[in-house]
Amino acid sequence: MMKKDAEIMIPGHGLPIYGKDRIQEALSTTADFLEDIEDQTLNLMNQGKSLNEVFHQVKISSVIQDKPWLRPVYDDPKFLIKMIWRRYGGWWDGEYDRLLPDTRENEAKEWVELSGGIEAIINKALDNLTNKKYKLAAHLIEVAYYADKKNEKLHDARKKIYAALSEEQDSSMARNIFNHANLASDELKRDLASEN
Numbered sequence: 001m002m003k004k005d006a007e008i009m010i011p012g013h014g015l016p017i018y019g020k021d022r023i024q025e026a027l028s029t030t031a032d033f034l035e036d037i038e039d040q041t042l043n044l045m046n047q048g049k050s051l052n053e054v055f056h057q058v059k060i061s062s063v064i065q066d067k068p069w070l071r072p073v074y075d076d077p078k079f080l081i082k083m084i085w086r087r088y089g090g091w092w093d094g095e096y097d098r099l100l101p102d103t104r105e106n107e108a109k110e111w112v113e114l115s116g117g118i119e120a121i122i123n124k125a126l127d128n129l130t131n132k133k134y135k136l137a138a139h140l141i142e143v144a145y146y147a148d149k150k151n152e153k154l155h156d157a158r159k160k161i162y163a164a165l166s167e168e169q170d171s172s173m174a175r176n177i178f179n180h181a182n183l184a185s186d187e188l189k190r191d192l193a194s195e196n
Contacts, residue, residue, distance in 0.1 A: 013074035050094030108146035
């Protein structure tokens with residue numbers, strides 16, 4: 001695209017970019033940014049890392065803060081890691097217990113029993129929320145959800161957790177997905193499109 005010497009570029013997401021030099025910079029820094037994420041991801045995959053390990057070990061360049069066209073307004077750059085994994089690594093995420101997993105419900109019921117009951121998990125999720133450990137709070141509240149899908153206390157906590165996760169997101173895609181979970185709990189559902 002750089003060879004086109006465009007004066008105006010209208011990206012799929014974000015504001016138009018004007019001026020040949022600025023467009024050249026936008027295209028080259030975007031290409032470098034994407035190549036860096038792909039190189040890091042493939043390097044970690046070739047070391048035998050699981051998707052979760054790769055997801056947490058790839059370092060997103062601070063250049064995204066300096067370049068308005070790279071800011072994560074629409075989606076999160078971490079989403080790219082999952083796309084690269086799927087392209088080169090396929091469908092298995094490298095987690096052995098997830099290759100042929102039991103149902104989330106059966107797994108959740110075991111965790112709830114081991115943890116001393118659903119109240120303990122909900123309370124720990126809320127403690128994590130208070131301590132701004134939103135991702136961990138979300139993991140725990142989903143375990144509680146799968147163990148007792150219509151528990152109102154669970155859904156009250158779930159709303160708070162996903163509202164907090166939504167608020168801290170830069171990307172509109174992540175913000176909206178987390179907010180969707182928040183709104184679904186208003187109806188005692190996991191997802192607005194589902195029956196339960």
